[in-house]
Amino acid sequence: MSDGEDTDNADESPEEGAGEEAPAEAEPPEEELADPDEFDRRLDEAAELVEAAETEDDLDEADETIDEIEADLDAATLPTPEPEVGEDEDPEDVEPPDPKEEFEDRISDLRDDIEEQRGPYVEDITDVLDGAGTTITTSEWTHEGEDEVAEAVSAFFADASDTLGEDFELTAEEPEAVAEELEAVTETIGETELDPDDDAQTIATLLDRSETLESDLDDAMVWSDLEVREQLRRQGFYDVLDPSVTKDFPPELSAIYVYEAQGEVEPILEALDSFGSDFMEKDILDVLEHLAPEEAFDPVHALAQRRNKQPVRILGRIGDEAACDTLEDFLGGGDVELEKITLRSLGMIGAEQSTDPVAQRLAADNREIRSSAARALGLIGDTRAVEPLGDVLEDDDADEVRASAAWALNQIGTERALETAAEYADDRSYLVQSEAEKAESV
Structure with a gap:
């Protein structure tokens, strides 16, 4: 009997085995979803690191932490949020939002915060000064502009000397020579071993002074700032003419300059009212900005209402x-x-x-x-x-x-x-x- 039973059981085994093959064809288990709250928590901690950072090393540590979070986020699968469906929309036509987008935005913002807190560095100063040197050598300066360039660089040398305990002094007058001396000072500053943590205030002060120099150079007068007729006048083109006939073109402009020198405002305002030329209007406004007479308020106010910057500036002077x-x-x-x-x-x-x-x-x-x-x-x-x-x-x-x-x-x-x-x-x-x-x- 037992042999028979064993035989029967043996005969039945393949059938049972065949029946047990079904689970192998079942779908694999779903991929485990990451917890969004965990990423929120880690990003909150990273934000605290960024906010508390006081040194470049602190910022590097925060940056590494964010790199780790970003890598984990890239590898993670997050639950897909339910899409917001409008009253007139078919739910099947509405794509669900990207579950990672909010975290990616936070990571990007944290990186921006880190970059904003970094520095400034000595390289930031030398970059500005290199740009200032280029401005000096590539601009076509008027005589007034050359003086303004020398004054601006001399003022920067004085500020840099006070800040670094150096003795920078401008000896040149011509723009090319001024630029050479500025280049030498820039090189000296670049070789200064200023630490972005220990010497942060010194670097910030020098950077501020460098940017002031840059601004002063932007304000200095180049030939392109002047109208063509003004360029010709400054070059002495009209000196051969009889001054009683004309000094500038058009001759009305000569009269305006005379009235400006005499401080007579009414004829200038009459000219502003009479001439329909933008060319003349700009010249007259230049004169009025210099004089800033109370009598000019009404016409200048009318121009300022068009949001023209120069009339707005003149109103402040009036x-x-x-x-x-x-x-x-x-x-x-x-x-x-x-x-x-x-x-x-x-x-x-x-x-x-x-x-x-x-x-x-x-x-x-x-x-x-x-x-x-x-x-x-x-x-x-x-x-x-x-x-x-x-x-x-x-x-x-x-x-x-x-x-x-x-x-x-x-x-x-x-x-x-x-x-x-x-x-x-x-x-x-x-x-x-x-x-x-x-x-x-x-």
């Missing part, structure tokens, strides 16, 4: 409070250069009615606008600006903006304003420190 409503409308319009000029003009006018609209621009996204707003408040001098300027000193992430706020508090000059500025005598920024020390010494 200083009539009647312009404030118009100028305040230009704030926050998106044109950064126009807004900077407008803020400067409102500051020069100095009307307290402009304090609030100008103070609101302390929250602008653009740091140049925030800085211009702070300085405008200093020029206005309204004590209501002390508190918002103090908030800028405390909270703004751009040191140049904070320095402008400290400068403005010094300009306001009340006891409270000076005390607010003086609190930052040990500030991380040399420029803020300098203004704070001025406030302390009053």
